[in-house]
Each structure stands twice: as C-alpha cells, then as structure tokens.
Amino acid sequence: xKPALPPLATRRRxxxxxxxxxxxxxxxxxxxxxxxxxxxxxxxxxSARDWAEHVFxxxxxxxxxxxxxxxxxxxFWFLAERNTITDEVVRTFKADKIYTQRIDFGxxxxxxxx
Amino acid sequence: MPxxxxxxxxxxTYPAKHHFTPSKDLKRHYDVVIIGGGGHGAAIAYNLAKYxxxxxxxxxxxxxxxxxxxxxxxxxxxxxxxxxAGVKFxxxxxxxxxxxxxxxxxxxxxxxxxxxxxxxxxAAIRSFRWRAEVNQHMGVRSELVDRQTISxxxxxxxxxxxxxxxxxxxxxxxxxxxxxxxxVAWGYAKGACDRGVELHQLxxxxxxxxxxxxxxxxxTNRGRVECGCVVQAVAxxxxxxxxxxxxxxxxxxxxxxxxxxxxxxxxxxxxxxxPQVHVYVHQTSRGEFVIGGGxxxxxxxxxxxxxxxxxxxxxxxxELFPFLAQARLLRQWAGTTDMTPDxxxxxxxSPVENYYLDAGWGTWGxxxxxxxxxxxxxxxxxxxxxxxxxxxxxxxxxxxxQINEAGATAASH
Ligand SMILES: Cc1cc2nc3c(=O)[nH]c(=O)nc-3n(C[C@H](O)[C@H](O)[C@H](O)COP(=O)(O)OP(=O)(O)OC[C@H]3O[C@@H](n4cnc5c(N)ncnc54)[C@H](O)[C@@H]3O)c2cc1C
Numbered sequence: 210x211k212p213a214l215p216p217l218a219t220r221r222r223x224x225x226x227x228x229x230x231x232x233x234x235x236x237x238x239x240x241x242x243x244x245x246x247x248x249x250x251x252x253x254x255x256s257a258r259d260w261a262e263h264v265f266x267x268x269x270x271x272x273x274x275x276x277x278x279x280x281x282x283x284x285f286w287f288l289a290e291r292n293t294i295t296d297e298v299v300r301t302f303k304a305d306k307i308y309t310q311r312i313d314f315g316x317x318x319x320x321x322x323x
Numbered sequence: 324m325p326x327x328x329x330x331x332x333x334x335x336t337y338p339a340k341h342h343f344t345p346s347k348d349l350k351r352h353y354d355v356v357i358i359g360g361g362g363h364g365a366a367i368a369y370n371l372a373k374y375x376x377x378x379x380x381x382x383x384x385x386x387x388x389x390x391x392x393x394x395x396x397x398x399x400x401x402x403x404x405x406x407x408a409g410v411k412f413x414x415x416x417x418x419x420x421x422x423x424x425x426x427x428x429x430x431x432x433x434x435x436x437x438x439x440x441x442x443x444x445x446a447a448i449r450s451f452r453w454r455a456e457v458n459q460h461m462g463v464r465s466e467l468v469d470r471q472t473i474s475x476x477x478x479x480x481x482x483x484x485x486x487x488x489x490x491x492x493x494x495x496x497x498x499x500x501x502x503x504x505x506x507v508a509w510g511y512a513k514g515a516c517d518r519g520v521e522l523h524q525l526x527x528x529x530x531x532x533x534x535x536x537x538x539x540x541x542x543t544n545r546g547r548v549e550c551g552c553v554v555q556a557v558a559x560x561x562x563x564x565x566x567x568x569x570x571x572x573x574x575x576x577x578x579x580x581x582x583x584x585x586x587x588x589x590x591x592x593x594x595x596x597x598p599q600v601h602v603y604v605h606q607t608s609r610g611e612f613v614i615g616g617g618x619x620x621x622x623x624x625x626x627x628x629x630x631x632x633x634x635x636x637x638x639x640x641x642e643l644f645p646f647l648a649q650a651r652l653l654r655q656w657a658g659t660t661d662m663t664p665d666x667x668x669x670x671x672x673s674p675v676e677n678y679y680l681d682a683g684w685g686t687w688g689x690x691x692x693x694x695x696x697x698x699x700x701x702x703x704x705x706x707x708x709x710x711x712x713x714x715x716x717x718x719x720x721x722x723x724x725q726i727n728e729a730g731a732t733a734a735s736h
Pocket of ligand 1: 358359360361362363364383384385386387388389390391392393394395396397398399400526527528529556557558559560564579580581615656657658659660684685686687688689690691
C-alpha cells in the first residue's frame with residue numbers, strides 16, 4: 210500500500226519550517242516532536258495488556274500520519290499531519306479541532322487497588 | 324605484458340570467481356523464508372545451513388545484499404552494556420566476532436582497538452562505575468579511568484579544563500572493536516549459498532498469508548512462495564513487514580546519520596564516544612575519521628542527510644579533537660533505524676506460531692549479527708527459544724519487563 214504523495218510543486222525538500230497554529234511559521238529547531246496521535250484509552254477500564262499496547266506500541270506508518278508537536282519556546286502543543294516518507298507537513302492545527310470536550314477519566318478508587 | 328592479461332580476461336577457463344550463486348527462479352516452496360538480506364538475515368541462513376543442516380532456505384531481499392543498515396553502520400562492536408541480559412548477549416557476540424574470519428576463512432578485518440566513553444559530569448561517572456561493576460562481574464573488560472589514563476590512551480584528545488564540557492573521567496572497554504560491515508554480510512551469505520541457501524535479491528515481500536494463526540506463504544514482486552516458517556529480519560522496515568503478518572510492534576523509525584572524512588595518517592587508535600556532546604569518532608585502518616552521533620529529532624522513513632546534523636556532528640567532533648577542523652568531509656549518509664522503547668532488541672516468538680522476529684535493532688544491531696545468527700537459527704531448528712535471547716521476547720512489553728539499555732546506547736552504538 211503506497212501512500213499518495215502530494216504533487217511535486219508543493220513538496221518541500223525537507224522539513225525546515227513548521228507552522229505553529231499559535232505562533233506562525235517558525236524554524237523546526239524551535240519544536241519538539243511529541244509522538245503519534247491516537248485516542249486515549251481509559252486507564253480505569255482497560256486491561257493491563259491493552260494499556261501496555263497503548264503505552265509502548267506504535268503504528269509507525271510510512272505515509273501520512275497525525276502527530277503531536279510542541280512549540281518549545283511557548284510550550285504550545287498542537288497537531289500536525291505529516292508525510293513520514295517525504296517529510297512534508299500537510300497541515301497543522303490546534304488540539305481543540307479534535308478535543309471538543311473535556312475528557313474526564315474519573316478518579317481511581319484506592320479501595321479497588323490491590 | 325598487457326596482452327597476457329587480456330588473454331586471462333577473455334578466457335572461459337579463468338572466469339571471475341563469484342561470491343554467490345547467481346539467482347535462479349523462485350521455487351514454489353522453502354522450509355524457511357528469511358525476509359531481509361542484511362547481515363542478520365544472512366547470518367541466520369548461514370547457521371541454519373552449517374549447524375542445523377537446514378538448506379531449503381531462501382533469503383528474500385528487496386534491494387541488494389547488505390544494502391540496508393548493514394552497509395550504513397559505523398561498525399562499532401562492544402559489550403559494555405548495563406543489564407545482565409544485555410551484557411551476556413553482546414559479550415557472546417563479541418566472542419563470536421573475534422573468531423569470525425576463521426569461521427568463514429574470509430577476512431572481516433576485525434580490529435580490537437578498544438572503546439573509550441567520556442564522562443563530563445558527576446552523574447555520568449556514577450553510571451559508568453555502575454556499568455564497569457556489572458561488566459567486570461560478567462567477565463567483560465571494562466573499567467573507570469581517570470584523566471591521566473585518558474591522555475595516555477588518546478594523546479590528541481582535547482583535555483582542556485576550559486572547554487564547554489571538560490572531560491572528567493572515562494569508561495575504558497578494552498574488548499571494544501570494529502570490523503568491516505560489508506565483509507560480515509558477504510562472509511555469511513557466501514557460506515550460506517555454498518551450502519545450498521538461495522539468495523534472491525531485488526525480491527520484495529509484499530504480502531504475508533496467514534491461515535489459522537500460521538504463516539503459509541509470502542507474496543513477492545516475483546511471485547508467491549510457500550514456506551514452512553518465516554524469519555523477519557528487516558531492521559528499518561520492521562513495523563511495515565510485521566503489519567502484513569498482523570503483528571503490532573513497539574517500534575518507531577528514526578534516521579541515524581554518520582559521516583567520514585578523507586583519509587589521514589593514523590593518529591587515533593581507540594573508538595572515542597561522548598554521550599554528553601552526542602558524538603563518537605574513530606579512525607579506520609584506511610585513515611578516514613568516522614563520525615556519528617545521536618538520531619534525528621523525529622521519525623522518518625527517509626535516508627536523506629541533513630546540513631543540521633552535519634553541523635552538530637562537526638562541532639561536537641571538533642570539541643573533542645580540534646585538529647578535525649582542518650579535515651575534509653568525504654561522505655555523509657543515513658539509515659532508517661528501528662528504535663524500541665528500552666533500546667533492546669525484539670527477538671524470538673511472535674503471536675503467529677511459525678513467524679519469528681528479529682527486529683528492533685535501532686542504532687546498535689551490527690555488533691549483534693553473529694549471536695543473532697546462532698540464536699535465531701537454533702530457534703527455527705529446535706522451536707525452543709534459547710535462554711540468552713529469552714529476555715528479549717516481544718511479550719516483555721506486555722509484562723512491563725523492559726530491558727533498559729538507553730543510557731548504555733545513546734551516542735555510543
Ligand atoms: C548510521 C548508522 C550507524 C550505526 N552504527 C552502528 C554501530 O556502530 N554498531 C552497531 O552495532 N550498530 C550500528 N548501527 C545499527 C546497525 O546498522 C543495524 O542495527 C544492523 O545493521 C541491522 O542489521 P539487519 O541485517 O537486521 O538489517 P539491514 O542491514 O537493514 O537489512 C534488512 C534488509 O531487509 C530488506 N527489506 C526490507 N523490507 C523488505 C521486504 N519487504 N522484502 C524483502 N526485503 C526487505 C532491506 O532492503 C534490507 O537490506 C548503525 C546504524 C546506522 C544507520
């Protein structure tokens with residue numbers, strides 16, 4: 210399965226600038242990669258096995274992926290769609306595009322822990 | 324006389340001797356299909372053929388033999404790791420490496436020049452002392468050394484106390500070595516092919532057929548091949564290939580870059596590494612300075628070289644060896660490294676019964692080539708996981724039993 214590549218004219222040679230949704234276009238050295246975006250599992254209801262998979266395992270896909278980035282200087286976290294073969298960033302956007310509501314996992318009941 | 328030479332050149336009686344049997348058509352079935360013709364794939368095939376008499380084996384390689392990370396690594400061989408499992412495993416590999424030229428009757432240019440890792444902080448000294456204790460306990464030559472000893476081991480190292488990160492102490496590993504990486508892959512592949520293994524280059528595995536929890540065949544760009552079992556040894560393509568077999572892996576792929584200078588007269592004997600300034604340097608027997616360091620800052624399936632990395636590596640190398648400012652760079656390159664969360668490999672069984680994993684080799688897998696060949700072949704032949712690789716099974720992540728080699732791996736390879 211080969212991912213569709215963007216047309217040549219819009220492809221950049223390599224990632225040198227990244228557009229932060231808060232601070233605009235900045236040098237890549239100002240950013241920190243924050244890992245793949247995936248839906249967060251509920252630690253209260255998930256099995257140890259699924260939790261391990263959530264924590265350690267990755268898609269590690271070759272092609273278009275959605276991932277977390279942080280503008281280190283301003284500590285602003287956001288999401289980016291990037292092609293992991295061509296290193297081209299298709300778009301960046303604020304997390305509230307995905308997280309429209311607050312996620313509440315509740316609290317761990319100390320009694321239920323052994 | 325040149326004409327005399329021409330006679331030999333054109334003669335059918337004196338054909339050039341080929342290392343490997345020329346590739347034939349793919350057979351319909353092999354007992355063992357090895358995906359990936361790097362050093363690891365070749366070593367596994369060699370051991371299957373030579374020590375287990377299993378020769379209906381095909382190595383399927385999408386590019387050319389040893390053209391992946393085997394061709395791109397900086398050939399550092401060492402065993403001064405931190406965990407018991409790690410030290411046991413890598414020291415056995417170093418032992419096998421020392422005899423490899425004899426084993427093949429083929430020169431892999433093993434050079435036992437030692438490795439020096441530099442401490443620029445108290446925290447580093449503490450961790451080096453810990454490593455030295457573990458190493459010595461397990462019979463590995465590894466010791467904490469002071470500034471005086473460092474100056475004697477590497478007279479042209481910058482020992483100034485006015486530098487950004489002055490050198491305080493070092494971890495000296497007399498067992499550290501290098502070998503010619505291409506020769507390792509060629510030696511294994513030649514020995515395997517001489518015993519009947521088939522090496523199929525330009526043969527890419529595109530799909531994997533699984534029927535009721537067992538692999539039955541692989542589909543390649545040259546047709547379908549049935550198989551008794553599969554060993555996957557594809558380093559940077561680990562996640563992509565495992566996904567075809569429905570196996571998720573705890574791997575992220577990052578580029579790792581390195582570069583070499585033009586050759587100069589020999590002035591540097593051991594391998595010198597600094598986890599603090601993120602660089603390591605050694606001089607090859609040809610005279611080139613090999614310079615490597617940390618991985619790229621984010622994942623990528625691309626082997627481009629970057630100016631950023633060239634600048635940081637050069638600056639760091641010049642901090643240790645100021646004379647390198649005059650050196651000219653010859654080449655810079657990258658490989659796609661399959662990084663695991665704990666910087667240890669993933670070896671052994673997988674959720675698919677007859678599908679074996681040799682993955683997660685990241686920036687440290689060249690030194691493990693011989694021991695991977697021995698242990699993975701034993702696993703395939705006996706269906707029993709050898710004790711020495713048991714700790715590295717994929718299942719460890721589900722049990723939260725990681726084997727942390729991050730500190731002993733960063734920028735040291
Ligand atoms: C710059 C750099 C420096 C390094 N330095 C060191 C070092 O000093 N010491 C050390 O111990 N390690 C080092 N490493 C790590 C080391 O190179 C690797 O861990 C090791 O070479 C892995 O060997 P391999 O045989 O598993 O993989 P490879 O040599 O990468 O072989 C895998 C093969 O699989 C093939 N393949 C992939 N997908 C398919 C498919 N679908 N079908 C068929 N074939 C496929 C590839 O073409 C490739 O040839 C370094 C790596 C890099 C990039």
